[in-house]
Amino acid sequence: MTIKKATATAHPNIALIKYWGNIDHELRLPSNGSISMNLGCLETRTTVMFKLEAKSDNLVLNGKAADLDAQKRITVFMNRVRELAGITDHAHIVSENNFPAGVGIASSSSAYAALSLAATKAAGLSLSERELSRLARTGSGSACRSIPEGFTEWITGDTHNKSYAESIAPPDHWNLKDCIAIVSQDHKEIGSTQGHEIAETSPLQASRIASAPERLDICRQSLLERDFKSFAEVVELDCNMMHAVMMTSNPTLLYWEAATLSIIKAVQSWRMDGLQVCYTIDAGPNVHVLCPNDIRAEVAEKLSGIPGVQKVITAGSGGRAQII
């Protein structure tokens, strides 16, 4: 009997140009392209074991049986994998994050990237990076960006085949650090999946999407040229564009907390004073403060001193999802 088991790791990523809204919710085909950086020292490690005797998929997440919604979502995803592999077995899945979930570090990105790789490998498939990225996307949109290495770009595409992420620069291209200021570890009331579904209710979403290609170009270019000033401006603008859409959607999504704003204001003033820092914020209250590696300790210390900051996690750019 063949042992149908594999373990993979993947890093979460922080979006520099944001993904918000879909043209196809089921396939998670995004309304606009996005660019992100894999977060090196953070990772999800997932083991998938297909079992002949199992009657359903079974997910253990961070040591606990996952709730019904997570189980259902996993089963929809695993059905795709089974279809690809031509098998019918159900799987026992064990997944661990080395960072807190649901707080603006996109745990679903690393989760579905690691799962895509582990599940296809355990099922006897050997997918290309592009195929893996497409598959990961169907589990959680941003997961497609956690498949390739370093700085990655998710190409918009209007079909399943055309929508995947590719690396635009390896991890060592630019020694940037993401100092993540944690202000809350509460679980989000409205998660990203539901958020994407209401993006169109904002009168501002169409303009955000129409103007995204220009920001993608500026972000890609500034990354390739390691031009921090241009990078900082476009990353903050794009972050604010997404939160502008969120706070004008129906229902209103206001992910920021008081401390979030204190950090934004601090980062703005530090940059005015000449420090190379900029902020970005995902669908949560925590603030990702990007800076060159040589000032990471100073930035982390400054962030720790802001009232409301519980802790600061620092991560560099990370590699691709891989089998271990």
Add this chain to the structure above:
Amino acid sequence: MTIKKATATAHPNIALIKYWGNIDHELRLPSNGSISMNLGCLETRTTVMFKLEAKSDNLVLNGKAADLDAQKRITVFMNRVRELAGITDHAHIVSENNFPAGVGIASSSSAYAALSLAATKAAGLSLSERELSRLARTGSGSACRSIPEGFTEWITGDTHNKSYAESIAPPDHWNLKDCIAIVSQDHKEIGSTQGHEIAETSPLQASRIASAPERLDICRQSLLERDFKSFAEVVELDCNMMHAVMMTSNPTLLYWEAATLSIIKAVQSWRMDGLQVCYTIDAGPNVHVLCPNDIRAEVAEKLSGIPGVQKVITAGSGGRAQII
């Protein structure tokens, strides 16, 4: 010799549907219509005295000689008045607010409304309400809404003659209170005049303007029907639309402070709990919390308990600008 002197009062107003951006900066012809409520117990009192011997206009604001920028702006405005009246005399102007300036209570609205009335009266003119509103608009856009009484609407218009405010309901139509939570009394770094000039740099401004007529209709209708639920939703949405444009313009305008966000979140949760409250925020960090008169004390007390709230000023709806 005729004494060319007059004193007038006017109330500042709080915009329920916001004015942000112009199609003509000099004439202050707005990009979209707006609706506001005059704030009853707050007022500017302005005395204008034309003096044969004066060589320039001279403004004393809250007991101090105004700065050069304010003097210049007043002179441009007084030149309009002189042209209308066919006179050449310069004026001594004394203006007092009974509330702090530059903190999101739109002091320029009451200032230019009171000045329009006092200056034209002192110059021997007797303008209609509509003429006064047009004139006030050229001094400070939102001042046109402080000329008529109660709840007023500023009609967009593409010429000087077509752009003025009218009352849509008298002060006693709806006994609403504005509980203004003051979180900062610092002067704004970037004032509204400059802000209006950069509104177009936001990729979101065009959509905000295109969707404004719908919000104006909903706001006007909910005001006339005293439908708090509908009123609350459109007022908050329109506030967020303006701040979305501000935070995506170049330079970025982020008027909110940490305490601003604490108040927004509190108001959202109070309304979820059944309290009739909603927030709106002008170009500053302070939060205007609107509620029916019967819960004003409860709302003011709750606001006072939020960390960062320095004080709460409560105002009802006010009357028209008038000669005293």
